[in-house]
Amino acid sequence: MLSKRIIPCLDIQNGQTVKGVNFVNIREVGDPVELGKQYSDQGADELVFLDITATHEGRKTFVELVKRIAANLNIPFTVGGGISELKDADKLLAAGADKISINSSAIKNPDLIDQLALHFGSQFVVVAIDARETNGHWEATMHGGRIPTGKELFSWAKEAENRGAGEILFTSMNHDGTKQGFANAALARLSELLTIPLIASGGAGTMEHFSELFQFGKADAGLAASIFHFGEIAIPDLKSYLRSCGITVR
Amino acid sequence: MKIAIIKYNAGNIQSVEYALRRLGVDAVVTGDPAEIAAADKVIFPGVGEASTTMAYLKEHRLDKLITELRQPVLGICLGLQLMCSHSEEGDTPCLGIFDEKVRKFSLRHDLLPGMKVPHMGWNTLTSLKSDLFDPSLENQYGYFVHSYFADPGPDTIAVCHYPEPFSAALNKGNFYAVQFHPEKSGSVGAKILENFILLKA
Numbered sequence: 001m002l003s004k005r006i007i008p009c010l011d012i013q014n015g016q017t018v019k020g021v022n023f024v025n026i027r028e029v030g031d032p033v034e035l036g037k038q039y040s041d042q043g044a045d046e047l048v049f050l051d052i053t054a055t056h057e058g059r060k061t062f063v064e065l066v067k068r069i070a071a072n073l074n075i076p077f078t079v080g081g082g083i084s085e086l087k088d089a090d091k092l093l094a095a096g097a098d099k100i101s102i103n104s105s106a107i108k109n110p111d112l113i114d115q116l117a118l119h120f121g122s123q124f125v126v127v128a129i130d131a132r133e134t135n136g137h138w139e140a141t142m143h144g145g146r147i148p149t150g151k152e153l154f155s156w157a158k159e160a161e162n163r164g165a166g167e168i169l170f171t172s173m174n175h176d177g178t179k180q181g182f183a184n185a186a187l188a189r190l191s192e193l194l195t196i197p198l199i200a201s202g203g204a205g206t207m208e209h210f211s212e213l214f215q216f217g218k219a220d221a222g223l224a225a226s227i228f229h230f231g232e233i234a235i236p237d238l239k240s241y242l243r244s245c246g247i248t249v250r
Numbered sequence: 251m252k253i254a255i256i257k258y259n260a261g262n263i264q265s266v267e268y269a270l271r272r273l274g275v276d277a278v279v280t281g282d283p284a285e286i287a288a289a290d291k292v293i294f295p296g297v298g299e300a301s302t303t304m305a306y307l308k309e310h311r312l313d314k315l316i317t318e319l320r321q322p323v324l325g326i327c328l329g330l331q332l333m334c335s336h337s338e339e340g341d342t343p344c345l346g347i348f349d350e351k352v353r354k355f356s357l358r359h360d361l362l363p364g365m366k367v368p369h370m371g372w373n374t375l376t377s378l379k380s381d382l383f384d385p386s387l388e389n390q391y392g393y394f395v396h397s398y399f400a401d402p403g404p405d406t407i408a409v410c411h412y413p414e415p416f417s418a419a420l421n422k423g424n425f426y427a428v429q430f431h432p433e434k435s436g437s438v439g440a441k442i443l444e445n446f447i448l449l450k451a
Contacts (some may be wrong), residue, residue: 002372
């Protein structure tokens with residue numbers, strides 16, 4: 001049976017892992033390749049590396065890092081951050097990335113999704129959506145939640161699927177960093193609406209939050225960062241717990 | 251030992267080379283027919299679309315070359331599908347090494363609520379046969395990413411369910427193929443690649 005996936009996410013700045021809480025107060029937590037290998041050995045199903053570097057030099061460092069990750073890891077990984085045209089994606093594919101994740105650039109230029117899917121296949125294209133709920137209305141945001149876009153979460157996710165996205169990575173800005181659980185109601189609605197896999201992000205604090213995510217949020221994968229980086233939840237323990245809840249995990 | 255990885259217009263071939271390197275085996279990524287023909291073992295990887303890839307193989311005369319190889323050959327993902335007789339993707343006649351046909355997953359929500367396509371993630375390998383697998387690999391997980399699949403048939407040496415059974419691996423003579431990505435399937439995948447490397451020519 002297809003298992004539910006657990007995905008640690010590593011934020012990368014100038015080649016090092018960092019994690020922001022609510023996207024501010026960034027602090028370093030280690031070498032991305034070493035961390036990635038540790039997660040892989042512990043049973044992580046996939047990894048996501050997000051480049052939050054703004055500079056050109058930092059970008060070059062990231063492509064070099066992707067090569068090292070590909071050479072050393074034997075599980076799939078997605079890279080994201082700063083991909084705004086085909087040639088960015090091509091560099092990352094050549095470096096060995098299995099998938100790329102696009103976010104703000106897809107909102108600014110939705111045709112990019114079609115172009116990437118056509119050139120590299122849908123399996124290569126993850127569309128990430130950071131959305132915030134206000135009075136029951138979910139709106140996609142850009143640049144780490146700072147800029148509203150006017151795009152409604154559900155219609156935008158469906159549009160991304162129709163344009164050729166292979167997966168949707170939804171982060172609830174209301175839940176991110178709170179450790180109070182995932183946005184299960186919105187996730188369940190998204191999962192019903194989409195025919196492609198859904199990765200949930202934002203709000204993981206306990207192992208119970210993951211069982212609720214899979215049972216009520218109907219997501220195909222759960223992504224988290226700090227709870228894994230700071231050792232609050234160990235992946236083998238999380239998987240045993242989920243197995244005891246009757247959820248299929250590897 | 252010389253291992254050739256067939257280079258063509260498909261994505262992420264590099265990963266296969268990296269996986270072999272982790273096993274201490276050097277491989278050459280090449281589109282040169284002479285070099286492929288002379289290798290001890292050949293890997294035919296692939297992520298992409300069936301009709302454009304078949305057109306590319308024909309244009310570069312790799313189609314005939316692949317079907318005439320006598321050494322152990324391992325197709326991966328799209329490689330498996332192209333080694334079958336026909337793919338629904340672009341209504342494409344394929345290499346015909348295996349008799350099985352390739353079809354698109356349909357959303358069988360009656361059998362599997364919440365089913366998504368592509369079939370993406372880790373799924374179990376069952377009913378294992380052939381020297382590509384050990385008994386220890388039965389019910390272990392492989393990493394899959396695909397929207398098309400080969401039906402089970404006489405060449406099937408591993409079965410996966412999504413939700414209905416399909417061929418997770420095929421074998422006929424010197425030709426082997428896997429639908430999952432051994433290069434991305436952790437220690438299970440590494441073991442399968444190792445078994446392929448150890449196959450007698």
